[in-house]
Amino acid sequence: MQDLFTQALGINSPWFIKDVSFDNKQLNIHIDFKKGTKFTDSSADTKAYTAYDTKAKTYRHMNFFEHECHLHVRVPRIKRDDGKVKMILPPFA
Numbered sequence: 310m311q312d313l314f315t316q317a318l319g320i321n322s323p324w325f326i327k328d329v330s331f332d333n334k335q336l337n338i339h340i341d342f343k344k345g346t347k348f349t350d351s352s353a354d355t356k357a358y359t360a361y362d363t364k365a366k367t368y369r370h371m372n373f374f375e376h377e378c379h380l381h382v383r384v385p386r387i388k389r390d391d392g393k394v395k396m397i398l399p400p401f402a
Contacts, residue, residue, distance in 0.1 A: 314338055318370075318380075324399055336376040340399070341383045348387055348397040360385035361394060368402060 311326040318338070320326060323346040328339040347357035363383045370378040386396050 318401060320401065324401075331376065334376050336373045336378045337381060338370075338378065339381045340401075342385060342399075346385070348385055350387060350389060350395045350397070352395075354389070356390070358387035358389065361388035362386050364396065366402075 310329055314320075314329055315326050318326075320340065323343040324340055325343065326338060327341040328337075330337045330339075342360075345359065347359055349355055349357050363385050366382050366384045368380040368382065370380050372378060380401070382399055382402075384396060384399065384402075386394050388394050
């Protein structure tokens with residue numbers, strides 16, 4: 310089932326669907342990124358950084374038939390060389 314939602318949501322590497330569950334008419338899709346992935350802060354520079362830490366974010370998506378759909382994402386934050394911490398939003402945010 311994860312392959313179906315990966316294609317339907319257009320999720321590409323390094324992102325992947327970790328789990329899919331139904332709970333009381335709510336579809337919950339848990340999305341993560343591959344360990345060791347490097348991310349760039351396109352607003353500042355092109356240097357790639359590994360995740361400094363992560364934040365759990367939930368995005369409301371369109372309904373899947375009659376089920377509310379929620380994307381639960383582990384969103385990385387990077388710590389740049391200048392000390393600033395920047396959240397890297399996934400392309401589907």
